[in-house]
Every structure is written in C-alpha cells, then in structure tokens.
Amino acid sequence: MTTTGPLAGIRVLELGTLIAGPFCSRMLAEFGADVIKIESPEGGDPLRQWRVLKDGTSLWWSVQARNKQSLTLNMKTEQGRQIARELALQADIIIENYRPGVLEKWGLGYEELRALNPALIMVRLSGYGQNGPMRDMPGFGAVGESMGGLRYVSGHADRPPVRVGISIGDSVAALHGVIGAMMALRHRDVTGGRWNGKTGAEMQAGQGQMVDVALYESVFNLMESLVPEYDVAGVVRERTGGALPGIVPSNTYTTQEGGNLVIAGNGDAIFHRLMLAIGRVDLAHDTQLARNDGRVPRTAEIDQAIQEWCSTQTVDAALATLRAADVPVSKIFSVRDMLQDPQFLARNMFEQHQFSDGTPVKLPAVTPKMSATPGGTRWMGPQLGEHNQAILQSLGYSDAEIQALREQGITG
Structure with missing residues (x-):
C-alpha cells in the first residue's frame, strides 16, 4: 500500500x-x-x-x-x-x-x-x-x-x-x-x-x-538514581504516596471541595513564588529553605503549609492563584476532562x-x-x-x- x-x-x-x-x-x-x-x-x-x-x-x-x-x-x-x-x-x-x-x-x-x-x-x-x-x-x-x-x-x-x-x-x-x-x-x-x-x-x-x-x-x-543511591549511600527508595521523594515540594494536595491538585514547587525560585502565593512569607524568606537540600528535612512542614492553604480553596481558585504566580500545577485529569480541555483541543489531540x-x-x-x-x-x-x-x-x-x-x- x-x-x-x-x-x-x-x-x-x-x-x-x-x-x-x-x-x-x-x-x-x-x-x-x-x-x-x-x-x-x-x-x-x-x-x-x-x-x-x-x-x-x-x-x-x-x-x-x-x-x-x-x-x-x-x-x-x-x-x-x-x-x-x-x-x-x-x-x-x-x-x-x-x-x-x-x-x-x-x-x-x-x-x-x-x-x-x-x-x-x-x-x-x-x-x-x-x-x-x-x-x-x-x-x-x-x-x-x-x-x-x-x-x-x-x-x-x-x-x-x-x-x-x-x-x-x-x-x-x-x-x-x-x-x-x-x-x-x-x-x-x-x-x-x-x-x-x-x-x-x-x-x-x-x-x-x-x-x-x-x-x-x-x-x-x-528508575532514575535508584542504583547509585543504594550503592553509595545505602538508600533504598520507598513508597511515598503522591510525593516525589527528595524533591520538595512535589505532592498531591486536597482542596476545599475534595478535589486533588498536583503542585510541583521544587525549583528554588518556584518555591519562593509558591510560598508568597499561599501567604507564607515566613517560609518564602527562610534561608534554610532556599535550596532543595535544605527543604528536604522539612518536607512535612512544607507539605502541611500547602495543604492548609489548599483546604481553603476550590480547585479553580487554587489553579488561578498558582498559575498567576507561575507555579507548575494541575488538577488530575480524567478522560472526561481531557475531551473538553482547551489545551488538548488546541493541540488537536x-x-x-x-x-x-x-x-x-x-x-x-x-x-x-x-x-x-x-x-x-x-x-x-x-x-x-x-x-x-x-x-x-x-x-x-x-x-x-x-x-x-x-x-x-x-x-x-
């Protein structure tokens, strides 16, 4: 043919x-x-x-x-x-x-x-x-x-x-x-x-x-750095739910109406913008949190701060705020969402x-x-x-x- x-x-x-x-x-x-x-x-x-x-x-x-x-x-x-x-x-x-x-x-x-x-x-x-x-x-x-x-x-x-x-x-x-x-x-x-x-x-x-x-x-x-992490440092990567281990913050958070958002604020400049967007000026200016290696030991504290903010927001409101702050964020799409999403449609998917x-x-x-x-x-x-x-x-x-x-x- x-x-x-x-x-x-x-x-x-x-x-x-x-x-x-x-x-x-x-x-x-x-x-x-x-x-x-x-x-x-x-x-x-x-x-x-x-x-x-x-x-x-x-x-x-x-x-x-x-x-x-x-x-x-x-x-x-x-x-x-x-x-x-x-x-x-x-x-x-x-x-x-x-x-x-x-x-x-x-x-x-x-x-x-x-x-x-x-x-x-x-x-x-x-x-x-x-x-x-x-x-x-x-x-x-x-x-x-x-x-x-x-x-x-x-x-x-x-x-x-x-x-x-x-x-x-x-x-x-x-x-x-x-x-x-x-x-x-x-x-x-x-x-x-x-x-x-x-x-x-x-x-x-x-x-x-x-x-x-x-x-x-x-x-x-x-599987990324799985082998050298174990070979050199004896670290066995374990299950961490919706989070990405060792890269902070990157997790799934629940909004006011029970919706879920994935927020990836793990870049240093992105983290600063994210903290300002959710009203946590203290964390935005905390010098220990300026780099990822400083944020990792305080993962639970950072995730809690983001979750507390998300709990006061609807999915749409949170998306609007974080996108305005240039923070990578997405709701979790079902196929129903995909079929009506402007980005999917613009890309002729x-x-x-x-x-x-x-x-x-x-x-x-x-x-x-x-x-x-x-x-x-x-x-x-x-x-x-x-x-x-x-x-x-x-x-x-x-x-x-x-x-x-x-x-x-x-x-x-």
Whole structure:
C-alpha cells in the first residue's frame, strides 16, 4: 500500500499479540511504515476481545492496530510458516514478542533469516530478554514492572504496592523497541542500506541487527538514581504516596471541595513564588529553605503549609492563584476532562473517525508531532484477515492457490 510519512517504504512484519510488540509496530505504522500483522485464523490477536467491546471487537483494537494490514496464518502448519518466511525475507523490520525460542522452532529465528537477508532488523520483546536464567519464563508487563523496580516505589508506605492503571511496563518496552529499531535503521543505512535480494558475491546490504528488549529492563531504565543511591549511600527508595521523594515540594494536595491538585514547587525560585502565593512569607524568606537540600528535612512542614492553604480553596481558585504566580500545577485529569480541555483541543489531540456502521468514534491523535512529516491514522484496526487476498497476491500466489490455502485452513 502506498503511504506517506518519514517511514514510508519501510516494510514491517509483526509477529506478536496483545501489547508490547503490537504497540511497537503501531507507532511505526502511524508514521508511514507498511505493517503486516500475522494473526491466528482462530480468533486473531486476543486483544480484539479485551476491555470494552463494540459489536464483539475491542475499542482498544481500533487504536492498537490502526494502519496495519491483517493476514491470518496458521503457524502450526509448514505452509503457514513458509508464507511468513517469504514475508520476513521482504521485511526491513520484524517485530516479535513470543517467548525466546519460538521463532527458532518455526525456522524463523534471527540467525537463520539474517543469513538470507543480512540487512534484516529484528526487534524481540520478551519478559526477560533472549538470554539469562529466566529467559524461558513467562513475563507480562506486570511482572516487568515488579522486577524492574516500579511497583516497589508505587503507593503509600503503609499499604501494599499499587500498579499504574494502564499496562505501563508493556508500553515502555514497546517504546524501547521503537527507539532500537530507529537506531538500527540508521546503522543499516550508513553501512549500505536495504538488501538487494541477491545472494553470494552479488549480495550488497547494510548491516542489520537484533534489538533485544526485556520488559523488566525497560522499566529498570526509568528508575532514575535508584542504583547509585543504594550503592553509595545505602538508600533504598520507598513508597511515598503522591510525593516525589527528595524533591520538595512535589505532592498531591486536597482542596476545599475534595478535589486533588498536583503542585510541583521544587525549583528554588518556584518555591519562593509558591510560598508568597499561599501567604507564607515566613517560609518564602527562610534561608534554610532556599535550596532543595535544605527543604528536604522539612518536607512535612512544607507539605502541611500547602495543604492548609489548599483546604481553603476550590480547585479553580487554587489553579488561578498558582498559575498567576507561575507555579507548575494541575488538577488530575480524567478522560472526561481531557475531551473538553482547551489545551488538548488546541493541540488537536483527538482524531474523529467512524466505524463501518457509521458510528462516530474519537481516537487519540498520533504523537510526537512533527512539522514536516506528521503521523496519522489512515484506517482503524482491520477486520481479521482483511488483507489476506492483497498480501498473498503480492507474494505471487494465484487466486486458485489463495482459495486452496483457505480451504486447507492455512489462512482460515
């Protein structure tokens, strides 16, 4: 299919289900990559039935699979695997999130494919990576968040750890996959570019590589100064509720009517303005509080002062006062707030589409925003096997052969 965008012409084969791998290829598709998603003929990606459904299909699917082509293949059959192999050898990037060893069992492992296409880039997302004592264990995003350190620091000190309300571990791993794929593409281009399809002495291609993304390592990569703080000072960062430990003040405060505000007054000049705005001139001019290292020992006192002021304010009044003082502040947004917020609307953060039956639906807009080559939604998540005919024809299969594959249960 003809596409536009910075990744137009890049061919991606997605071998994966649910979140991490499909989110990785989704972002490439949003910026023009030609993504073929292989699904089982028996129901397809399980995410099609996750969370809130419309006419039997997940609303999440409309976002997670947008701009992708769906090809159904029974990977338990040699013929199904052979078709996948043909597509793999035409691909610039393969994205997969099976357990390590599955692709090798199918004859689609990285070493086998790179021997035929040395420019191939394979992004492999798994719970624990492609080696190590845990490589063969199942590892979902929740496990990665736990092992990577995020769950340990999330929540209140007197309660068990909590999770973020989304599958953040999978999504963070997907972003690492995208970054790895882009760096690998850059390296391939400067070392020779795409494989020319020839073999032997005629083979000319840049250097491909494997991008090995472990979910727990992707989460671990976000954990700031956790390691040196423990290694040098013996400090284990603990759960601190809505506060950001060691950076003061940065916390969640409750207003008069029970609303919540996040106030980040941790910059030195910002702290001074914040204290003046809430009427605490004494704290604004306290020399011990002029820098963050002086404020940390008095965190409870500072938080109490801010909370006492917030308790006398409505959300709107507090926002107006603090914004006038140039203090970073926000109420905590629900999706209802987002859909009517002037900033979201000014930034065109929603796209309007419709289902085949005419029902309108808003989708989140594509980010990041690029001035010359913006991403976008060309179509929402496809029907299962919607592109079987076109993809197989592009591989040279005749109509009769395609019909035979269907009847034999290879494409469903």
